[in-house]
Amino acid sequence: MSSLTRLLQEKRKNEASNSSPRTSADTLTTTPESHPLDAQTRNKSSSHIASDSNSSNGERNRATMPVPGSVTTVTQIYSEEDSSSTAGSSLDERNQFSSSFLNSNFAHTASLYGTSAQSKDRFGSLINDQGAAGLSSYGGSSLAPQNRITSRLSATSHTSGKVIPSLSSSIPYSVPNSNKDNNSSNSNSSSLSSSWLETYAGGLPSNISAIDSNVISSPKVDSVEPRFIISKQKLQKASMDNNNNTTATQARSISRSGSFSSQLGNLFFSKNSKESSNPNSAGMTYPANSNGPSTSIKNSNVANGSTAIPKPIRARQSSIYSVSRQPTGSYTDNLYGSPSSVHDHLPPSQSVPRSQHSSIGDLKRFFKKSSSSNLSSNNNNAIPNGSPVSTGMAVPSHSHSSSHFAAGNYPSSNSYNGNGDTIYSHAHGSAVPFSKRYVKTGEDLGAGAGGSVKLVQRIVDNQIFAVKEFRTKFENESKRDYVKKITSEYCIGTTLNHPNIIETIEIVYENDRILQVMEYCEYDLFAIVMSNKMSYEEICCCFKQILTGVQYLHSIGLAHRDLKLDNCVINEKGVVKLIDFGAAVVFSYPFSKNLVEASGIVGSDPYLAPEVCIFAKYDPRPVDIWSSAIIFACMILKKFPWKIPKLRDNSFKLFCSGRDCDSLSSLVTRTPDPPSYDESHSPEKKKSEGSSNNVSDPNNVNIGPQRLLHSLPEETQHIISRMIDLAPACRGNIDEIMEDPWIRSISMCRMVEDGLAFKVVEGDDHHHTQVDQSEAHIAGLEKKKKKDKQNN
Numbered sequence: 001m002s003s004l005t006r007l008l009q010e011k012r013k014n015e016a017s018n019s020s021p022r023t024s025a026d027t028l029t030t031t032p033e034s035h036p037l038d039a040q041t042r043n044k045s046s047s048h049i050a051s052d053s054n055s056s057n058g059e060r061n062r063a064t065m066p067v068p069g070s071v072t073t074v075t076q077i078y079s080e081e082d083s084s085s086t087a088g089s090s091l092d093e094r095n096q097f098s099s100s101f102l103n104s105n106f107a108h109t110a111s112l113y114g115t116s117a118q119s120k121d122r123f124g125s126l127i128n129d130q131g132a133a134g135l136s137s138y139g140g141s142s143l144a145p146q147n148r149i150t151s152r153l154s155a156t157s158h159t160s161g162k163v164i165p166s167l168s169s170s171i172p173y174s175v176p177n178s179n180k181d182n183n184s185s186n187s188n189s190s191s192l193s194s195s196w197l198e199t200y201a202g203g204l205p206s207n208i209s210a211i212d213s214n215v216i217s218s219p220k221v222d223s224v225e226p227r228f229i230i231s232k233q234k235l236q237k238a239s240m241d242n243n244n245n246t247t248a249t250q251a252r253s254i255s256r257s258g259s260f261s262s263q264l265g266n267l268f269f270s271k272n273s274k275e276s277s278n279p280n281s282a283g284m285t286y287p288a289n290s291n292g293p294s295t296s297i298k299n300s301n302v303a304n305g306s307t308a309i310p311k312p313i314r315a316r317q318s319s320i321y322s323v324s325r326q327p328t329g330s331y332t333d334n335l336y337g338s339p340s341s342v343h344d345h346l347p348p349s350q351s352v353p354r355s356q357h358s359s360i361g362d363l364k365r366f367f368k369k370s371s372s373s374n375l376s377s378n379n380n381n382a383i384p385n386g387s388p389v390s391t392g393m394a395v396p397s398h399s400h401s402s403s404h405f406a407a408g409n410y411p412s413s414n415s416y417n418g419n420g421d422t423i424y425s426h427a428h429g430s431a432v433p434f435s436k437r438y439v440k441t442g443e444d445l446g447a448g449a450g451g452s453v454k455l456v457q458r459i460v461d462n463q464i465f466a467v468k469e470f471r472t473k474f475e476n477e478s479k480r481d482y483v484k485k486i487t488s489e490y491c492i493g494t495t496l497n498h499p500n501i502i503e504t505i506e507i508v509y510e511n512d513r514i515l516q517v518m519e520y521c522e523y524d525l526f527a528i529v530m531s532n533k534m535s536y537e538e539i540c541c542c543f544k545q546i547l548t549g550v551q552y553l554h555s556i557g558l559a560h561r562d563l564k565l566d567n568c569v570i571n572e573k574g575v576v577k578l579i580d581f582g583a584a585v586v587f588s589y590p591f592s593k594n595l596v597e598a599s600g601i602v603g604s605d606p607y608l609a610p611e612v613c614i615f616a617k618y619d620p621r622p623v624d625i626w627s628s629a630i631i632f633a634c635m636i637l638k639k640f641p642w643k644i645p646k647l648r649d650n651s652f653k654l655f656c657s658g659r660d661c662d663s664l665s666s667l668v669t670r671t672p673d674p675p676s677y678d679e680s681h682s683p684e685k686k687k688s689e690g691s692s693n694n695v696s697d698p699n700n701v702n703i704g705p706q707r708l709l710h711s712l713p714e715e716t717q718h719i720i721s722r723m724i725d726l727a728p729a730c731r732g733n734i735d736e737i738m739e740d741p742w743i744r745s746i747s748m749c750r751m752v753e754d755g756l757a758f759k760v761v762e763g764d765d766h767h768h769t770q771v772d773q774s775e776a777h778i779a780g781l782e783k784k785k786k787k788d789k790q791n792n
C-alpha cells in the first residue's frame with residue numbers, strides 16, 4: 001500500500017472516528033479474512049460473466065466454487081451500505097441473459113452535476129438499495145420503472161456528510177516539472193507529483209502527460225515587455241470610454257476561464273426583461289462593433305434594444321455553409337479562419353471564439369424567454385465552475401464548431417411571430433415555425449431522463465429526423481440543475497462535429513418546449529446487440545467507432561461521462577454515433593494544461609467507473625475509457641459484467657479480488673509503477689504499464705481481472721485490461737488505446753470526404769446487422785417486452 005494511500009486512509013479513519021455512528025462503520029477494513037468470499041453470497045448473485053447466453057448454468061456453477069484461501073479479497077472504504085446491501089439486488093440469475101440484460105440496460109442516467117458533498121446529502125435519504133425505485137436526479141421519467149435500473153446516489157459516504165477527497169489529491173495527475181514555480185498555489189497533488197516526477201526522472205504514464213494541475217490558475221509572469229505595458233492614464237481613459245459603452249465592455253470582459261459560468265448564472269436567472277437588459281445582470285452581450293441586435297426580433301426582452309444580443313440573422317447566416325462535417329482536427333482553422341465573423345473586427349486579444357458569442361447570445365434570448373414563462377427568477381444562484389454550464393460555454397472555444405456560426409446565407413430572419421424561436425439552426429427555412437416544417441411520423445424512438453425522442457419528417461424534402469423534446473423542469477428540481485442540463489446539451493450539441501457524434505440540425509424553442517432536431521439513425525446499438533446477430537468483426541467495428549468518437553471528444557477537452565449502449569445509435573450504413581451529451585463536461589480549456597476535474601455520480605450503474613462511486617472529484621477521461629470497455633464487454637457477452645462497480649455487487653467484488661492488494665481504495669488510487677532502469681532505457685519495455693491489475697493467480701479465472709477478461713477474445717484482452725484497470729491513473733488513455741495493435745487492425749466503417757459530401761467506406765470483413773424497425777429502438781423493444789409479458 002502506498003504511503004499516500006495510507007495517509008488518505010488514516011485521514012478518513014480520523015474523520016470517521018470523529019463523526020456519527022454511521023461513519024464509524026465506514027472504516028476501512030483491509031483484512032482479507034474479514035470479507036471472505038463466501039460461496040453462498042456469490043450464489044445469490046446473478047451477474048456473472050459468461051461467454052454467451054447459453055452458459056448461464058455453467059457460470060452459476062463456477063460462481064459457487066469456493067475461492068482459494070490464498071487469494072485476497074477487497075474491501076471498500078465507506079462500505080456500510082455496500083456490506084449491508086444484499087446480493088439480491090444483483091441481476092436476477094434465473095432470468096435469461098438477454099432479459100436481464102434488457103432489464104438492466106434501460107438505465108437512467110443519474111447526475112448530480114457539480115454537486116457538493118453537502119448537496120448530495122440532500123439526496124442521501126432517498127437512496128434506495130433495491131434499485132428499482134431509486135433516485136434519479138431528474139426525478140423519474142416516462143419509462144416504466146421496472147424496466148430500468150435507476151442510477152442512484154447510493155455510493156460511498158455521501159450520506160455521512162464527509163467531504164470525499166478528490167481523486168487527484170491522492171494520485172499524481174499533475175505534471176508540474178516544466179513550471180514548478182508557477183504551481184506554488186496549486187493543490188497538494190502538484191507538489192506530490194512534482195516529487196514523484198523528480199524521483200522517477202520524468203517517466204510519466206502517457207495518460208497524465210497533458211495535465212499539470214487540477215486547479216485552473218493563471219501563469220505567473222516575471223517580466224513584461226514594455227510594449228505590453230499600458231499607462232494608468234490610458235487605462236482610466238479606456239475605462240471611461242467603456243463606461244459609455246457598456247456593450248463593448250461586456251464583450252471584452254468575457255474571458256475564457258470561469259467567468260462564463262457566473263455570467264451564465266445571471267443570464268439564466270434574470271428575472272425579467274429589465275434585469276436581462278441590464279448588462280451587469282445579464283452578463284453576456286455582443287461586441288459593440290458587431291451588427292448589434294436585430295430589431296426585427298419580436299421579443300419584448302430584446303425590443304428595447306438596451307441589451308446587446310447577437311444579431312440572430314447574423315448567427316443564422318453564419319451557420320449555413322460551414323456546417324458540413326470537417327475532418328477531425330481541422331477545427332482550429334475554422335475557429336479562427338473565417339473572415340466574415342463579427343469577431344474578426346476585434347483584435348485577437350479581445351476576441352472570443354465566435355461560437356461562444358453565438359451560443360451565448362442565442363441562449364440568452366432563449367432563456368430570457370423561458371425565464372418569463374417556465375422559470376422564475378433567482379439571481380442569487382451562482383453556477384459553479386466546472387459545472388456542465390460552464391462546460392457548455394467553454395466548448396466552442398475549443399472546437400471547430402464556430403463553423404456553425406460562420407458566414408452563410410440564411411433566411412433574413414430566424415424569429416417568427418410569437419410561437420417559437422429557432423435558437424440554433426443550420427437548416428434551411430428555419431424562419432418558419434417548427435410545427436409548420438416538420439410532422440411527427442411513426443413511433444416514439446425512446447425516452448430517458450432528459451426527455452423523449454420522436455421521429456419527425458421534414459415537410460419540404462421528406463427527410464427524417466429525430467427530435468428530442470427536453471423534459472420540463474421537475475417541481476422538486478432546482479432551476480440550476482435543470483438549466484445546466486439543457487445548456488450543456490445545447491452547447492455541446494451545436495458545437496461538436498464528427499462523423500461518430502450525432503449531428504444537431506437545429507434547436508427550437510416553441511410553445512414552451514425545447515426541441516433538438518438531430519440527424520436520425522435507424523438503430524440503437526443496444527437493439528442491434530440484443531438481436532444477437534452481430535458478428536465479432538461487426539462488434540469490433542462498432543467498438544472502434546465508439547473509441548473514435550471518444551478520441552475526438554477528448555481531443556477537444558470534453559468527456560461524455562454517460563457512455564453506454566443506449567447512447568450509441570447506428571445508421572443503416574453502419575456508422576455509429578454517440579448521443580446524449582447531457583452529462584458531458586469539459587476537462588480542459590483551450591491553451592491550458594490544467595485538468596478540470598468532474599464531480600458527481602453521473603452515468604449509468606453498470607457502466608460506471610469505480611472511482612466515480614468513491615471520489616467526489618475525478619478525471620472524467622478515464623471514466624469514458626472504462627465505460628467504453630464495458631460497452632465492448634456487453635456487446636461480446638450480451639450481459640453486464642456487474643450491475644454496479646461496488647463491492648456489494650459480488651461480480652464486481654470478485655473482479656476486484658485476487659490481486660496483490662486487499663483494499664479497493666488502494667487499488668483505485670494506485671499510480672503507474674515507475675519505470676525501472678532497464679525499462680527507462682528501452683522504449684519498448686517502457687510501455688509495459690504499471691497497473692492495479694496485479695494478479696495473484698493468473699490461472700484462476702473466477703477471481704481478479706481475468707474473471708472478465710477470459711470471456712473475451714484473446715487479442716482483445718490486453719487493451720481491455722488496460723481500459724478496466726481499477727486505477728484511473730493506470731488506465732490507458734484514448735490515444736494509447738487507438739494505437740493498440742488489435743484496435744489498429746480492426747477494419748472499421750468510416751465516413752470519408754467525397755467532394756462536398758461524405759461517403760461511407762465500409763469495413764471489408766463484415767456487414768452491419770439490421771433489425772426490423774419495430775425493434776430498432778429501445779421504445780420498440782420495451783413495447784415488445786410488455787406485449788410478451790401480457791401474452792405469457
Ligand SMILES: Nc1ncnc2c1ncn2[C@@H]1O[C@H](COP(=O)(O)OP(=O)(O)OP(=O)(O)O)[C@@H](O)[C@H]1O
Pocket residue numbers: 107108109445446447448449450451452453466468502518519520521522523524566567569579580582777778779
Ligand atoms: N438521433 C437519434 N436517432 C435515433 N434514435 C435516437 C436519436 N437520439 C436519441 N434516440 C433514441 O432516443 C433514446 C433516448 O435518447 P437520449 O439518450 O438522448 O435521451 P435521454 O433522455 O437523455 O436518455 P438518458 O436517460 O440516457 O439520459 C435513445 O436511447 C435512442 O433510442
